[in-house]
Amino acid sequence: MLKTWCSSSINLLKSAATVQQQVRTTFVLKRKYDPLLHKTNAKPRKLRAKHFIYELVEDTNVKRRPNLEVVLKTYVEGVGDKGDVVSVRPNFAYNKLLLPGLAVYKTDENVALYTKTEDEKKTVRHSSAFAQRTINIIERFSLAVVMNKDQPWVVEPWHIKASLRKAGIHCPEECITMPEERIEGPDMNKEAKEFYCTITINNLEKARLRCRIHHWSTDPSERLPYVPEFWKIPSEPLFGSENSKELTEKVEEK
Amino acid sequence: MAHATSQGPQLLHGFKRLTRFDKGLGAQLPEAYKKFWREWKLTTPAAVHYVPKTEPFEHDEVTGEVRPVQNVPLPLIDTPESHEGIWGGEAVIKGFQKRHPQKRRVPHFWVPTLRRSVVHSQVLNAYISMVVTDRTIDQIHDCHGFDHYLLKNLACDLRSALALKLKRKILMELKDGCPNLSDNPSERARVLKEFKCYLDSYTPEEIEWYGHTYEEAIRKLQAQIRAENPIVPHKVEFRMKLIEQLRNAGISEASGSHINEKSAKGNDDADIERITKLEAPSSPTSNWLSKINPFGKKQET
Numbered sequence: 161m162l163k164t165w166c167s168s169s170i171n172l173l174k175s176a177a178t179v180q181q182q183v184r185t186t187f188v189l190k191r192k193y194d195p196l197l198h199k200t201n202a203k204p205r206k207l208r209a210k211h212f213i214y215e216l217v218e219d220t221n222v223k224r225r226p227n228l229e230v231v232l233k234t235y236v237e238g239v240g241d242k243g244d245v246v247s248v249r250p251n252f253a254y255n256k257l258l259l260p261g262l263a264v265y266k267t268d269e270n271v272a273l274y275t276k277t278e279d280e281k282k283t284v285r286h287s288s289a290f291a292q293r294t295i296n297i298i299e300r301f302s303l304a305v306v307m308n309k310d311q312p313w314v315v316e317p318w319h320i321k322a323s324l325r326k327a328g329i330h331c332p333e334e335c336i337t338m339p340e341e342r343i344e345g346p347d348m349n350k351e352a353k354e355f356y357c358t359i360t361i362n363n364l365e366k367a368r369l370r371c372r373i374h375h376w377s378t379d380p381s382e383r384l385p386y387v388p389e390f391w392k393i394p395s396e397p398l399f400g401s402e403n404s405k406e407l408t409e410k411v412e413e414k
Numbered sequence: 415m416a417h418a419t420s421q422g423p424q425l426l427h428g429f430k431r432l433t434r435f436d437k438g439l440g441a442q443l444p445e446a447y448k449k450f451w452r453e454w455k456l457t458t459p460a461a462v463h464y465v466p467k468t469e470p471f472e473h474d475e476v477t478g479e480v481r482p483v484q485n486v487p488l489p490l491i492d493t494p495e496s497h498e499g500i501w502g503g504e505a506v507i508k509g510f511q512k513r514h515p516q517k518r519r520v521p522h523f524w525v526p527t528l529r530r531s532v533v534h535s536q537v538l539n540a541y542i543s544m545v546v547t548d549r550t551i552d553q554i555h556d557c558h559g560f561d562h563y564l565l566k567n568l569a570c571d572l573r574s575a576l577a578l579k580l581k582r583k584i585l586m587e588l589k590d591g592c593p594n595l596s597d598n599p600s601e602r603a604r605v606l607k608e609f610k611c612y613l614d615s616y617t618p619e620e621i622e623w624y625g626h627t628y629e630e631a632i633r634k635l636q637a638q639i640r641a642e643n644p645i646v647p648h649k650v651e652f653r654m655k656l657i658e659q660l661r662n663a664g665i666s667e668a669s670g671s672h673i674n675e676k677s678a679k680g681n682d683d684a685d686i687e688r689i690t691k692l693e694a695p696s697s698p699t700s701n702w703l704s705k706i707n708p709f710g711k712k713q714e715t
Contacts, residue, residue: 186504186549187524189463192512195486204486212509213519214488217465221527221548228555254551259534259541265558 186221189214228253230263231270235285237292243275287362298359298367302391303327307345309377309384315343320357320371335360341399343373351375351384353398373398439632442639447623447631454569454578462503462549463524464488497575499545500533501526502553505573533560536605537584539594544576565612569625578625585621588613 192213198204227247232240236257240246245266248257257263264270286292305323307313317336324331337358343350350373359367372395377383387393421430434440435448466485473480490505504526510519526547534541536559550563557563564572564581572578587594588609595602616624626634660668 186526186547187463187507188465189488189507189509189524190465191488197482197484204484207486207489209510209519212489213512214507214509214522214524215512225548225552250551250555254555259532265555267558 186219187216188218188220190217191215225250229266230257231266231274232257232263233274234262236262236289238289240289241276241286242280243271245271284364287364291361291365294361295365295367298329298369301327301329301369302354303369303371304374304390305371306374306376309346309375309382310379311346313345315345315373320369323371324369331359339399343398345373346375348375350398352387352390352393352395354395355398434628439635440628443631443635444619444623446617446620447626449620450569450624450626451628457568457570458487459503459568459570459573461485461487463490463505463507492573495545496573499528500550500572500574500577501528501545501547502550503571503573504547504549535560535580535584537561537587537592537594537609538580542580561609565609575625575627582621582625584609585613585616585624589618589621 191211192215193210195207195211196205228250229245229247230253232242232244232246235241239248239257246263253263258265264274303320303323304327305315305319306326307315307319313319315338317333317338320336320338321331321333337360339355339357343355352372352374354370354372356368357371359369361367372390374390375384424430435443435451464485464487467483469483471480472483488507488509491508492505496505506526507524509522509524511522512519526549528545528547530543531546531551532541532543533546533554553567554560554563557566561584564577564584569578569581572581588606592602592605595605623631623634657668
């Protein structure tokens with residue numbers, strides 16, 4: 161079996177641009193010439209050289225392996241809750257679920273052993289297997305809340321909603337909880353300062369969103385100078401209390 | 415002629431070559447090991463590298479002639495490396511490829527894809543890093559666990575000394591009731607219940623002799639024989655004999671207890687003292703000479 165990788169850049173002067181590398185796999189072979197028949201219940205005849213000429217029938221390593229069904233022992237982020245029977249790729253199941261002891265093979269005993277009891281069903285800790293992923297994305301974010309430089313305003317949930325939509329996250333207004341203090345503007349003291357608002361996911365999980373105020377004018381001459389990659393520049397908190405400082409430190413640690 | 419050979423009249427059924435279990439120490443190996451040997455070496459393993467034909471007869475493709483089907487397995491090579499990992503029944507195949515009908519056949523080795531992975535044994539309560547193939551992992555999935563894979567498959571299908579050794583360890587562990595899991599009684603009970611069924615097909619002696627190579631089995635047998643008849647030095651043996659003879663002759667020192675011996679020693683010391691005292695006045699030089707022990711450590715001058 162030979163696989164060929166071509167170099168992506170086209171160079172006509174280069175003569176040998178390919179790398180040939182042998183890929184070894186599990187083989188199912190077949191004899192090209194069958195050996196002569198032997199007496200029943202006797203030893204097979206001595207094989208000759210031509211009986212060692214083989215042809216490839218099948219490569220089991222190239223074949224796509226079917227999914228593996230496992231029963232989860234605990235909640236696994238991005239996979240499922242305790243007692244769920246999930247069908248996942250075999251390598252993922254083996255390396256990430258079975259070997260670490262997060263799941264077991266699907267047998268009747270295991271399904272019965274790990275199904276959720278009534279008490280466990282009542283105390284819901286996770287709304288979905290993928291909620292934690294959303295939380296991770298939101299908490300990693302530094303959202304630019306673009307406000308008007310000329311007209312007076314107060315930051316409201318719909319501002320955050322619009323900013324999130326501009327950043328590619330669609331979030332209903334009811335999920336956004338604003339900080340207690342009112343944020344009014346335009347105020348150049350608040351430019352590039354951060355505050356936190358809370359986003360509730362599936363009415364259960366809470367994620368803290370870091371927002372940074374930026375002033376914008378429709379008149380190009382009035383606009384503030386462009387700051388490239390503003391999210392990489394550390395900024396001050398809008399509410400200078402210790403509590404918020406601690407929070408920012410926590411976020412930075414994350 | 416039959417009378418002149420060790421096989422006697424059995425020779426009439428054809429000359430029987432002596433096997434490794436007919437001569438030397440091999441003849442003393444227990445039946446338990448021979449059973450394992452038959453399972454390991456004399457059983458035809460499951461077809462891994464070829465597709466066996468199931469019908470008893472088939473038609474010739476060209477002539478349509480009916481002929482019986484005889485599955486002759488492909489000869490496989492078990493490399494030393496295959497015994498250091500678990501290849502799941504795969505092995506190296508040595509043969510030829512006919513790449514072009516008008517060109518000479520080309521020698522070729524078909525070698526399985528090997529990778530290092532981790533397997534988890536519930537019974538041994540251990541994670542083991544080893545060289546495996548994809549087929550091994552697939553079989554572990556099919557059997558629902560590494561322990562099940564080892565215990566369900568025959569020795570000829572495991573095809574690896576490491577796998578056989580681990581299988582013996584697992585069987586021993588199950589026989590002893592999983593001492594590795596003693597700190598977790600519920601888990602231990604569950605494991606014992608799950609794997610109890612595999613113990614039925616082995617006696618304790620068979621478990622002890624399971625999974626050894628021939629050399630290992632011979633070494634184990636030698637160790638057993640040595641432990642049963644330990645070599646006693648002649649010195650000890652003859653001394654015991656002499657004491658026995660002295661006892662029989664009725665000599666008091668031989669049959670006496672420790673106190674008697676001590677008193678006898680005391681008498682000897684007294685005699686020596688008396689002699690030295692007698693010798694002392696005769697020559698002053700003998701005083702220090704008598705202190706020298708000619709058999710003691712050599713004195714440096």
